Amino acid sequence: MTDVTDVTDGHPPDFSEHHPELARHGGLTAALRATAADQGLDLGGGSPAAGADREPTVAWFDSPRGRMKVDLRGAEPGFDIALFSDRGWFANWANGSTADIAEAAGVLVAWQHGATLAELSRRFPFMTSSRLSRGYDEGDQVAVMWELQIGDPAFAQYRELLTALRAEPQLAPMFPFFSMWTLRLAKDSYREQPGELLIRRRDDGSYLLWSSSETEEDQREFRRLDDVVAAAVALRTTL
Incomplete structure (x- = not known):
């Protein structure tokens, strides 16, 4: 059973107001996985970082190019996405924010399946990347x-x-x-x-x-x- 205890005060976080899907699934990792499955997509089971089982508002997933992270926003509804790569001198290749968990799941699946940064920005305009990360992605x-x-x-x-x-x-x-x-x-x-x-x-x-x-x-x-x-x-x- 997923542990949804908030490490700061010992009480389960309240997802109900802005993110009922997290409350329904017991945390962000499970909610993203279920959302992808609803679209006929496979996100895998997630690969938590150390201690992430006690952080239901943070989700980590693997891809062939590196890890992917989604954080639940604190002050307002939405999801912050970071895509990392183990290729090159700079690990953080792309970032973005969306209020739609289906879009967040879509970004992760697209990156897992080899979408380029240019393709990613066309499909999900809220995702941004540096000129250098695009250079790595394009081989120049x-x-x-x-x-x-x-x-x-x-x-x-x-x-x-x-x-x-x-x-x-x-x-x-x-x-x-x-x-x-x-x-x-x-x-x-x-x-x-x-x-x-x-x-x-x-x-x-x-x-x-x-x-x-x-x-x-x-x-x-x-x-x-x-x-x-x-x-x-x-x-x-x-x-």
Whole structure:
């Protein structure tokens, strides 16, 4: 029997006013599963996270690309949906909210059965996704990430460097991102390999270059943009 005890006060949550379907089925996971079945769809039994059996207002389901989460809104009727992926650098691929549990169930089933993010947004306009997650979904995440980083005003001081690095055929396939105000070029956009090049631009306009297998003592200093790009090409072969 489903435990619908609210962990905050020890009393069952009251679903009756806004979500009678949850009261009828004893929690969000069962209600979503039943709603999908009413549409002739199979959502599976749900795969709860640790402690989720005591959270009847949270539901987790699995998909071939990653986990899916639905939260019951607190202040108003409705459902918040998050789709996660185990592919790539950013796990949260899409989010959305709807007041219709049938729509929420439809999103989950569509994602389970391989709908792309573009298809998902056409069928369920309340679902939104980032440009990078769509890039991963469409297989051009590296090109998208270069565009995002070059166009990001927060890293305007790196724009000339980023443009020059992308122009190099040996560096363009690498995945660029920033961490601690240091540019990192990763060998693999799926994190399958740890190899990275690291470049930090200093206040005086010079650059420091090293690899993820090296220490700070191994940093190389360059004054000219062409020199740091050429050195990055050479260091790429050691990753």
